[in-house]
Amino acid sequence: EAQVTQNPRYLITVTGKKLTVTCSQNMNHEYMSWYRQDPGLGLRQIYYSMNVEVTDKGDVPEGYKVSRKEKRNFPLILESPSPNQTSLYFCASRGGGSGNTIYFGEGSWLTVV
Amino acid sequence: RKEVEQDPGPFNVPEGATVAFNCTYSNSASQSFFWYRQDCRKEPKLLMSVYSSGNEDGRFTAQLNRASQYISLLIRDSKLSDSATYLCVVNLGDNFNKFYFGSGTKLNVKP
Numbered sequence: 698e699a700q701v702t703q704n705p706r707y708l709i710t711v712t713g714k715k716l717t718v719t720c721s722q723n724m725n726h727e728y729m730s731w732y733r734q735d736p737g738l739g740l741r742q743i744y745y746s747m748n749v750e751v752t753d754k755g756d757v758p759e760g761y762k763v764s765r766k767e768k769r770n771f772p773l774i775l776e777s778p779s780p781n782q783t784s785l786y787f788c789a790s791r792g793g794g795s796g797n798t799i800y801f802g803e804g805s806w807l808t809v810v
Numbered sequence: 811r812k813e814v815e816q817d818p819g820p821f822n823v824p825e826g827a828t829v830a831f832n833c834t835y836s837n838s839a840s841q842s843f844f845w846y847r848q849d850c851r852k853e854p855k856l857l858m859s860v861y862s863s864g865n866e867d868g869r870f871t872a873q874l875n876r877a878s879q880y881i882s883l884l885i886r887d888s889k890l891s892d893s894a895t896y897l898c899v900v901n902l903g904d905n906f907n908k909f910y911f912g913s914g915t916k917l918n919v920k921p
Contacts, residue, residue, distance in 0.1 A: 728907055739814075739897070739911045739912055739913035740854070740897070740911035741911075742908065745907055747907055755908070785851075787853055787854075798844075798856045798859075799844075799846075799856070801853035804851075
C-alpha cells in the first residue's frame with residue numbers, strides 16, 4: 698500500500714527543546730515536501746526536496762531544517778521550537794512529472810508551550 | 811495577493827443539491843491544477859486533477875479557465891459524505907515542485 702508515514706502524530710513540547718518529526722515514504726518518490734497548516738492560511742510549504750541531498754526552501758522555512766540522506770526519508774527538524782510553530786504539519790511525496798498526485802502523511806499535531 | 815484564492819464558505823446545502831466552487835490563481839504560467847478533499851483533522855487526498863478540456867468523474871466536474879485564471883469544481887446530487895473542505899492546488903508555472911494550496915472551501919451537506 699502506498700504510504701507516507703510521519704511520527705510523532707501528536708506532540709507537546711517546550712520552547713527551545715529540539716525536536717525531529719520523521720517522514721518516510723514507500724513509493725520510491727523523488728519529491729518530498731513539508732507543509733504546515735494553520736487556520737485561515739491553508740497549507741504552506743516549509744521545505745521540499747527533489748532528490749537525495751537536494752533540498753530547497755519553501756515559503757515559510759524560518760525555524761526549520763531538513764535533510765534528505767536517503768530517498769525514502771525526509772525528517773523535519775525544529776532546532777529551537779517556539780510557540781508560533783504550533784501547527785499541524787504534513788509530510789508529502791510525489792512522483793516525477795507535472796501531473797502526478799501528491800500523497801500526504803496523516804499529519805503531526807505539534808504544540809509548543 | 812495570494813497565489814491561490816478560494817471562498818472559505820461554508821457552503822450549506824441540502825442533500826441532492828448541486829454546488830459549485832471557484833478558485834482563482836495568480837500565476838498565468840501555472841501548468842498543473844488539482845482539487846483535493848480534506849476531512850476534519852485528516853490529511854488532504856486527491857479528488858481529481860483538472861485538465862484543460864475539463865473533466866468529469868462521476869458526480870464531480872472540474873473545469874479550467876486559463877483566460878480568467880480560475881478553476882472550478884461542480885458537485886451534482888450532493889451526498890452527506892461530500893461534507894468536507896475542498897482545496898484548490900496549483901503549481902508554480904516554472905517549477906513543477908512548488909505547489910500552492912488555497913485555504914479551502916468548506917462544504918456542509920445537510921439531510
